[in-house]
Amino acid sequence: MAEGEWQAKKFWNSGINRRDEKSSCRNPPPKEKDMSDDKLLQSRRNALKCMAYGGAGTLFVLAGGVLTPVNLAMAGDYGKGGSKPGKPLFVQISDTHIGFNKEANPDVNGSLTQTIDLVNGMAEQPALIIHTGDITHLSKPAEFDLAQQLLSGLHTTELHTVPGEHDTTDPTVTEYFNRFGKASDNKGYYSFDHAGVHFIALINVLEFKAGGLGTLGPDQLAWVAADLKGRSSSTPIVVFAHMPLWTIYEPWGWGTGDADQLMSQLRRFGSVTVLNGHIHQIVQKLEGNMTFHTARSTSYPQPAPGEGPGPGPLKVAADLLPKMLGITSVSVQPHPRVLTLVDTALA
Amino acid sequence: MIFKHFQTPLMLLGLAALGFGAAWPLTTAWAAQETQAFIKDFKFAPLTIKAGTTVTWVNKDDEPHTVVGDAGLFRSSGLDTDERFSYTFDKPGVYPIHCSIHPRMVATVVVE
Numbered sequence: 001m002a003e004g005e006w007q008a009k010k011f012w013n014s015g016i017n018r019r020d021e022k023s024s025c026r027n028p029p030p031k032e033k034d035m036s037d038d039k040l041l042q043s044r045r046n047a048l049k050c051m052a053y054g055g056a057g058t059l060f061v062l063a064g065g066v067l068t069p070v071n072l073a074m075a076g077d078y079g080k081g082g083s084k085p086g087k088p089l090f091v092q093i094s095d096t097h098i099g100f101n102k103e104a105n106p107d108v109n110g111s112l113t114q115t116i117d118l119v120n121g122m123a124e125q126p127a128l129i130i131h132t133g134d135i136t137h138l139s140k141p142a143e144f145d146l147a148q149q150l151l152s153g154l155h156t157t158e159l160h161t162v163p164g165e166h167d168t169t170d171p172t173v174t175e176y177f178n179r180f181g182k183a184s185d186n187k188g189y190y191s192f193d194h195a196g197v198h199f200i201a202l203i204n205v206l207e208f209k210a211g212g213l214g215t216l217g218p219d220q221l222a223w224v225a226a227d228l229k230g231r232s233s234s235t236p237i238v239v240f241a242h243m244p245l246w247t248i249y250e251p252w253g254w255g256t257g258d259a260d261q262l263m264s265q266l267r268r269f270g271s272v273t274v275l276n277g278h279i280h281q282i283v284q285k286l287e288g289n290m291t292f293h294t295a296r297s298t299s300y301p302q303p304a305p306g307e308g309p310g311p312g313p314l315k316v317a318a319d320l321l322p323k324m325l326g327i328t329s330v331s332v333q334p335h336p337r338v339l340t341l342v343d344t345a346l347a
Numbered sequence: 348m349i350f351k352h353f354q355t356p357l358m359l360l361g362l363a364a365l366g367f368g369a370a371w372p373l374t375t376a377w378a379a380q381e382t383q384a385f386i387k388d389f390k391f392a393p394l395t396i397k398a399g400t401t402v403t404w405v406n407k408d409d410e411p412h413t414v415v416g417d418a419g420l421f422r423s424s425g426l427d428t429d430e431r432f433s434y435t436f437d438k439p440g441v442y443p444i445h446c447s448i449h450p451r452m453v454a455t456v457v458v459e
Binding site: 138212 | 411413427447
């Protein structure tokens, strides 16, 4: 965790140093105590954008609001003098792919164990763990059993999951739901509250249509509308699903076809954080009050959009692999209630 | 799952031909037709076959794929590298297929 914070600060600084003289990233943010909540949020958003531009020597271009992927921490606390980002709220683990055994990572069990050690080693334990799917590689009972056994090593015991498309390839699509379906009455989507934050877990890997993207479907969208009805717009919302809830790369199916109908329901909220996995790399987009973020995998990296024939396992040098695997941790500040994302690699 | 398609007497003959082919060679007129189709680089090989042919798809990618008939006639489990799935097309027609893990992977099987 300390490493993640350090990385975030480092890249904030590098953003300053590398700034384009014409960009709006020129000035460090003003002191937070002098700012209203709105301005503070705006300042943080700007800072986040600037960090993205400066990260690790890669030039990022905001094309249509979408940032190209990076392998390094993009987000973190960049407040005055690097003050603490707040209380650890949850850690996002994604794409553990238990059962994968190819060259790109012959030891995904070891990588998950390393991930768990990283989380357990955090100075302050997160209240929750969120797994954004592809728990297993081939939806096999033994893979699910092993994944559950490994994940039970987490000191934080409250685990919330959504399935990935790799978790639903068994003939009857029951292996995932037999183990994790209780929270959603076997529907796959559910919501809960923690520390004043409203969490919405969604499933977008069923109802695939040939040639299409991920799908939420009318039933789930109607459920979200009912779930949000009457909820105060000041409630911070965290939405998580396996496949990206915005279109990152359509030719590879990296998006959700009916996500717009979800976003139109979320737009009135002052703070919305949308978390996904699936693409095994960090991509972030900021749009109004909404932060979209995909997490690294703990199993193997995937190519940047459009590089190569398809989104398969990317083989990299052994020493590079742990740098491309990792987790996202999210902290919350009480006043004002601001969520902060930090990405931490395994090495 | 895989064997549920081998229910017709003709297919049982086909299995017998596979099992005893070496000891009891059958003429091609007796043996059911079979063909193999690779799944590679996130693509299904295009197929044009005769009615009665059994197609065996073999996944040659490092990434799992499935073979799903759009009309719901068949659906494989997740196929890991070199794993295979077979289906026999008895009737002529055009059969669209896709991969349920990568729904952008689509193809058609033309049965004449």
